[in-house]
């Protein structure tokens with residue numbers, strides 16, 4: 263049985279004060295729950311250290327939203343895997359569609375970042391997903407196959423144990439338009455099949471595949487009950503403690 267994983271991607275939201283406020287509400291709200299899923303929050307870089315201190319001794323885990331593919335050096339404005347580890351990160355989101363579309367990140371670059379993260383003992387949350395145009399052209403599986411095949415090039419099945427894949431159809435992100443549970447399940451099953459083909463059956467069976475794209479407390483239950491949906495990557499709804507806790511409860 264795969265344990266469900268709920269990740270909150272804060273994106274470019276919350277300064278230090280707002281970080282303290284949201285985390286204290288989360289900790290309070292979850293204090294009487296026995297969590298049967300893993301919970302990860304991914305604040306912006308400037309809040310990571312504070313968030314790491316606040317969630318110490320709680321079940322909440324820390325992740326970052328991006329990192330550079332090199333260990334250190336003259337890369338103005340960038341953040342390394344080692345720096346993220348140093349402030350308590352265990353996870354890092356890589357290949358998010360906003361990084362791909364707004365910042366021009368390509369599959370090959372994402373592959374380098376995934377390799378660096380794994381080498382640095384950070385667990386990648388590797389995002390894939392098609393645009394509306396690609397879905398309408400019936401290219402969903404082709405696109406996801408390319409993103410995964412290139413993104414996971416030269417990575418061993420042993421390393422995949424420390425990686426999560428998040429399927430996020432681009433047309434569902436921040437739009438309020440969620441994939442139906444059937445649409446999502448279909449792609450998740452395909453991803454598991456692909457991992458079986460690229461690696462082996464055990465690696466595919468153990469892989470956590472999150473769904474992302476307008477996940478809310480009222481649609482999370484049905485999505486998470488699908489056979490191959492092992493969690494959620496939540497954007498908008500993770501910025502309010504109540505709605506994020508609602509999603510955690512559905513898991």
Ligand code: PGA
Nearest residue numbers: 435436475476496497498
């Ligand atoms: P959303 O974002 O929940 O606001 O659609 C999801 C994501 O981008 O990870």
